[in-house]
Amino acid sequence: MGRCVVIGAGELDQKFLQDFSWREQDFIICADGGFSHARQAGIRPDLLIGDQDSYSEGFPQGIPALTCRPEKDDSDMMLAVKEGLARGYRDFVLLGATGGRFDHTLANLQTIAYGLAHGAFVLIADRDNMITMLQNDTVVLPRINGYYLSVFSYTEVCDGVSLEGVKYPLQQARLTNWFPLGLSNEILAESARVTVQEGILVIVVSKDRRR
Amino acid sequence: MGRCVVIGAGELDQKFLQDFSWREQDFIICADGGFSHARQAGIRPDLLIGDQDSYSEGFPQGIPALTCRPEKDDSDMMLAVKEGLARGYRDFVLLGATGGRFDHTLANLQTIAYGLAHGAFVLIADRDNMITMLQNDTVVLPRINGYYLSVFSYTEVCDGVSLEGVKYPLQQARLTNWFPLGLSNEILAESARVTVQEGILVIVVSKDRRR
Numbered sequence: 001m002g003r004c005v006v007i008g009a010g011e012l013d014q015k016f017l018q019d020f021s022w023r024e025q026d027f028i029i030c031a032d033g034g035f036s037h038a039r040q041a042g043i044r045p046d047l048l049i050g051d052q053d054s055y056s057e058g059f060p061q062g063i064p065a066l067t068c069r070p071e072k073d074d075s076d077m078m079l080a081v082k083e084g085l086a087r088g089y090r091d092f093v094l095l096g097a098t099g100g101r102f103d104h105t106l107a108n109l110q111t112i113a114y115g116l117a118h119g120a121f122v123l124i125a126d127r128d129n130m131i132t133m134l135q136n137d138t139v140v141l142p143r144i145n146g147y148y149l150s151v152f153s154y155t156e157v158c159d160g161v162s163l164e165g166v167k168y169p170l171q172q173a174r175l176t177n178w179f180p181l182g183l184s185n186e187i188l189a190e191s192a193r194v195t196v197q198e199g200i201l202v203i204v205v206s207k208d209r210r211r
Numbered sequence: 212m213g214r215c216v217v218i219g220a221g222e223l224d225q226k227f228l229q230d231f232s233w234r235e236q237d238f239i240i241c242a243d244g245g246f247s248h249a250r251q252a253g254i255r256p257d258l259l260i261g262d263q264d265s266y267s268e269g270f271p272q273g274i275p276a277l278t279c280r281p282e283k284d285d286s287d288m289m290l291a292v293k294e295g296l297a298r299g300y301r302d303f304v305l306l307g308a309t310g311g312r313f314d315h316t317l318a319n320l321q322t323i324a325y326g327l328a329h330g331a332f333v334l335i336a337d338r339d340n341m342i343t344m345l346q347n348d349t350v351v352l353p354r355i356n357g358y359y360l361s362v363f364s365y366t367e368v369c370d371g372v373s374l375e376g377v378k379y380p381l382q383q384a385r386l387t388n389w390f391p392l393g394l395s396n397e398i399l400a401e402s403a404r405v406t407v408q409e410g411i412l413v414i415v416v417s418k419d420r421r422r
Contacts, residue, residue, distance in 0.1 A: 071379075075394055098313065102340040103361035103417040105313075107391035110363060114389045129313040150314035152321060154388070156366055168282075177365070178325045180318035183286055206314040 002026055003091045004084035007045065008077045008108070009033030011099030013127040017041045020095070020125075027089060031076035034096050035060075049083065050076045075107050078114065085118050092122040098129065113154060113200060130205040138195040141205065143187040151175065151182035151194060152202040160197025165189030175201070213237055214302045215295035218256065219288045219319070220244030222310030224338040228252045231306070231336075238300060242287035245307050246271075260294065261287045286318050289325065296329050303333040309340065324365065324411060341416040349406040352416065354398040362386065362393035362405060363413040371408025376400030386412070 002025030007017075009032045018041050030038050032050035039060075048065040068079065077094060084092060092115055097108040108124060112133045115122035124131040133154055141149065149166060153175040163170040167186040175181055185192075194203060213236030218228075220243045229252050241249050243261035250271075259276040279290065288308060295303060303326055308319040319335060323344045326333035335342040344365055352360065360377060364386040374381040378397040386392055396403075405414060 073392055100339045101417050102342055103359060103394055103415040106363055107394040110388055110391040117389050128311045131313055152317055177321055178328050180321040181284055183314060183318040204314040206312045
């Protein structure tokens with residue numbers, strides 16, 4: 001099963017979108033105004049999700065669309081993830097999921113947790129950041145020059161947090177979501193190893209644009 | 212006791228900073244590169260916090276400075292909040308606390324929770340958003356045209372969540388941090404009433420810039 005890539009209506013740098021490491025097997029969903037980003041980049045989605053008001057020029061010919069009432073419990077991004085899960089996808093990338101609207105950014109962060117609860121890996125990626133969550137697991141992250149690695153507790157507490165191959169290592173540490181101890185670490189080795197045993201850990205890789 | 216306003220090094224719209232509703236009694240702290248924003252806006256802080264590397268032109272004459280080693284557990288924003296708490300402030304506004312670096316934005320969100328745990332009200336404000344947290348309390352928010360109101364569970368669960376005076380009311384509802392049910396509500400009455408009984412609720416007021 002390939003990836004499900006959802007393009008949302010948040011801010012989305014065109015160069016980032018075009019340079020994104022697209023794969024042949026990607027199933028591309030445009031959520032709401034995400035279609036504007038896709039169209040501008042010459043990307044043809046496999047599915048459109050959103051209410052018809054979002055598509056001022058009508059639905060593009062030949063692309064399946066799932067329409068919904070504007071008054072609903074699910075954001076369009078959440079609907080897209082639910083649709084991807086229903087189709088069997090367990091590997092998601094959410095683009096256009098961040099930007100000036102913090103309400104949407106936070107909703108999309110929570111959507112990563114939703115995916116995790118349903119056995120899926122969900123990554124939010126934008127021009128400057130990659131954001132995901134880890135639960136009862138270990139992940140290996142390659143060093144990318146100019147990027148910082150941060151870990152945060154998403155749940156009130158995370159236990160058994162270990163970071164190896166970094167400037168400020170952690171061994172079986174406890175993190176809480178009221179003290180961002182894990183901010184701005186640096187990967188020194190070829191790769192870093194991140195482990196969490198209890199709780200959900202947010203992993204953020206952010207670019208230092210000043211360099 | 213007045214407010215403690217911290218100006219951080221994130222993105223900060225100059226017009227927003229100058230138009231900000233400053234009060235005579237505000238105690239202004241610049242955290243790290245936040246001083247660049249302040250200087251550009253003609254704002255003189257009461258205190259500078261950060262390592263000396265941040266101030267390429269040296270510390271401005273006459274402004275007290277707390278310097279620290281770059282290798283530390285606290286972010287400069289956290290140090291500023293801790294300093295404000297130590298001086299007795301319980302009402303904080305964090306500016307320059309959001310922007311393209313999601314790691315810093317999330318750390319600053321967690322700093323709101325830190326303040327709350329220490330009996331303080333902390334608001335993050337930028338050009339498009341106001342963000343705070345509520346715990347075992349009720350708050351009344353005035354309607355501002357063109358802004359959406361969202362509520363999210365910060366803890367795994369929030370119980371006894373009630374929203375009144377809004378398009379999609381809630382009564383004694385449960386929210387979780389893996390499903391952003393409370394996204395994008397609208398205040399219909401003169402003001403909305405937000406209550407949470409168990410857990411910590413994030414409140415986000417965001418501007419719809421498309422209008």
